[in-house]
């Protein structure tokens with residue numbers, strides 16, 4: 001198993017649990033959601049990001065690259081991703097500063113040191129740490145268990161933002177150290193789930209039932225995407241499942257889709273398939289909220 005790489009350490013987050021939090025984004029995920037707004041967290045290895053919109057075509061990166069991976073096309077740099085081995089040599093030669101690498105390894109103690117810098121904010125706001133991605137449960141679990149145990153023993157409240165797609169034995173390893181699971185349910189139809197995320201949802205739903213039986217604290221998070229699942233019947237199916245299986249959870253969050261990750265696809269030279277998706281209108285979200293209310297689920301919120 002590779003060492004987990006971090007793509008971002010976001011401070012002062014207020015949408016991934018209670019209070020002010022630091023959110024750590026790990027790199028690598030077994031799903032490939034078509035709407036993903038963090039495409040740099042889908043693969044497990046370092047990647048080169050190039051903001052080609054600002055490329056002046058000076059060609060300095062071409063001379064710097066030891067693998068001849070860069071060419072100019074129509075006056076703009078283009079990188080051959082299969083021969084680029086992310087050495088980073090070209091970064092320093094780009095005066096426009098538009099080339100960057102994503103994916104940094106921190107030892108457990110280094111990561112905790114970074115997290116501890118904002119302890120005062122967590123203490124004052126009932127906040128803490130959220131581990132996100134990518135998929136936390138698809139990383140080196142010896143690393144994750146050590147990280148979570150140390151944070152827990154130091155008194156930090158730790159949330160895990162997860163797709164739930166992992167063997168339950170993996171979840172059980174870290175269960176004692178997690179305060180809240182931010183658990184995604186995207187849709188109930190397994191074929192549609194597979195179409196949009198690359199995997200079906202059987203394991204995800206099974207794990208949620210197990211977490212419920214173990215009385216874990218769970219927030220259900222539903223990304224709401226026009227063109228995918230922003231329709232009453234999708235919400236009814238989810239509510240039906242939660243009711244029928246007597247899933248215990250603390251709250252439901254309806255998370256409106258946004259396309260803020262779009263530029264990242266350009267920087268990674270990836271196709272963005274999300275142009276056919278849209279953000280739901282507030283009235284639509286309120287209709288969905290009402291669907292859950294009808295099932296007597298009252299702690300339902302729009303947003304994180």
Ligand code: SF4
Nearest residue numbers: 065084085087088090
């Ligand atoms: S990261 Fe290294 S291999 Fe990749 S384009 Fe830059 S110099 Fe070339």
Ligand code: SF4
Nearest residue numbers: 055056058059061094
């Ligand atoms: S060095 Fe930077 S600005 Fe110059 S061609 Fe390369 S990416 Fe473009």
